[in-house]
Amino acid sequence: MPEAPAVQIDNLSKSFDGVEVLRDISLTVNKGEVVSVLGSSGSGKSTLLRCINWLEEPDRGSIHIAGQRIGVDAQGKRMNNRDLAAIRAKTGMVFQSFNLWPHLNVLQNVMEAPMQVKKMRKDEARAIAQTLLEKVGMEQKAEAFPYTLSGGQKQRVAIARALAMSPEVILFDEPTSALDPERVGEVLTVMKNLSSEGYTMIVVTHEMEFARAVSDQVVFLEKGLLIEKSAPEKFFTNPETERVRKFLELST
Amino acid sequence: MNGQAWLLLLEGAWTTLWISSIAIALGVVIGLGIALLRMARIPFVEQALVLYVSLARATPLVTLVLFIFLSAPTFGLAMDRNTAAILALTLNTAAFNAEVWRTAFISFSREQKEAALACGMTNGVFFRRIMLPQMITSSLPGLVNEMSFLIKSSPAIAVIGIVDLTRVTNRISAVTYEPLPPILAAALLYMLIIGVLLKVQAIAEKKANRLAM
Amino acid sequence: MTEWSIIWEARDAFLNGALNTLILFVLSVLAAFVIGCFSVYLLEGRNWLSTLLRGAINLMRMLPFLVLAYLLYYGLPALGIKPSAWGAGLVALAIYHAAYFAEILRGARLVLPLGQVEAAKAHGFRPGRLYWRIILPQLVIRTRPLLGNQLIYALKDTAFLTIITVQELTAAANSVQATYFIPTEAFVVVIALYWVISICLELALKWASRFGAKRGFEHA
Structure with missing residues (x-):
């Protein structure tokens, strides 16, 4: 039996107050892979990340962490908090605003x-x-x-x-967006080292250089839809969609 | 003032201190309980607590002490002076402490909770290990401030005949016919007690400010 | 319900007590506020007077109100001045709460942005005018919630004066209950009265806060 992927997302949808922020998203992240999630602000990329460890509850679809479904138990009911915590323990998350505990x-x-x-x-x-x-x-x-x-x-x-x-996977939610420009490098260097050590990572980011150099897959979200998913070389040199082409032009 | 007078004064100070201390200890814990109950938003309980806090904040301690001490017997409760005093002080200070705790609850950052949940902590572990320690640190300046207010209002218990640090000055001057020295001496002792609390409050504020950074 | 009819019969005692409490409260907080504002003005300078004031304010913060009332009522006769209980109470309330008002305003003065004071100086304001026209109004608006709290404390402190025999609201309840042996009803009535007065105070403050909100101050 082949090993289960670190993260498997199937047909995920989520809306806030009637606005669909994620629409039917599917994505597989294998062990040791680094996936960069790009998109303009409001495209749903942070929400996607926050659904993976159930900080946001999706409306439809499923997420498996190392083969185990998160948020919904075997009877199809809402998972109790203890079981949810046990699965969350298999994921790690790095926040934009660090969220260290100040009393420790x-x-x-x-x-x-x-x-x-x-x-x-x-x-x-x-x-x-x-x-x-x-x-x-x-x-x-x-x-x-x-x-x-x-x-x-x-x-x-x-x-x-x-x-x-x-953790089976580490989720990075715009880890360098709140930093002074001269501090971005030190954090990216650490993340690059992690990727070469074989950690599984999903990174929501605006750092194009990083995404290109480190990722195994780059995915692009636009208005809640996953409109492109390819290897970094292809994504940055020869994207499939006009939208991505435009995005790359504007951000370089 | 002779040695006898000073001894009486210290006895009065001791009465003020032990009665206040019990009320402070009870008031801090009960205040936390009230704040937690209010966060749970249980119908009727919520409204009853709001009413209690509002009444307790508006009622002078002198009035409350008299009320409790004098009307307890009409309900068939035998209550000695000290118990009535502790009950009144506690009812008063718990209401203020509840507000201090509640402010700490309300202003606690959601992001820290997310960081804890993302690590796989349950809500219970999060509350015990992450939230409560910080709430204690950030509430401490307010709680200590309320402690000095309690000491400053504690002379109210003299109204039901408890010989506290204020009342004892009447006792002394009844013998010496010189009211000024014992009152000044009592003032000095109060300043000593409250001065210490103000110092503690300043230190607590410094620690609490670090959390907010 | 005979107890309540006794209370109704004794309504004059309660009303007189309430009136006395209100008069003491209004006069003392008005005086305290004015003294407090002047103190903060004097604290603007750096001289022996401001040092003395600072010390006096700190002293009051460490003293129970009743001890100050004792000092004036029982202590002053030793110096040859014999105030009435009412007069001693009124002065004690005014001095005590003036110190707290001053402390509240001073706290806000310390964090007041320097720029606008400089702007006023640049427009040729002299120190006095600068304080009363530019600085003080802002301090009052910014500290409105704290000043409001202090008003409630002042209201509650009037009850201490019953201990030095002032015939205010709590004293009224005490004398009614002692005459007719109906402590519960007597005190329920006065606690309700204190409550009503403080709710009126809070409503008045809320109304006043619109004044601050219109000018874009926080907490308003």
């Missing part, structure tokens, strides 16, 4: 979920957290509190926090 220091931010959700022992969680902080270059700041960090540093800690749960 850097190390504690990374250790918290493994200890509370996976019931990991403290010394074990600490060892993992320290390794991950080294990976994102924040081991020097382990004892610092979030308010003392720059945006780029906060985001690198947030990435370590997401990695600490050894």
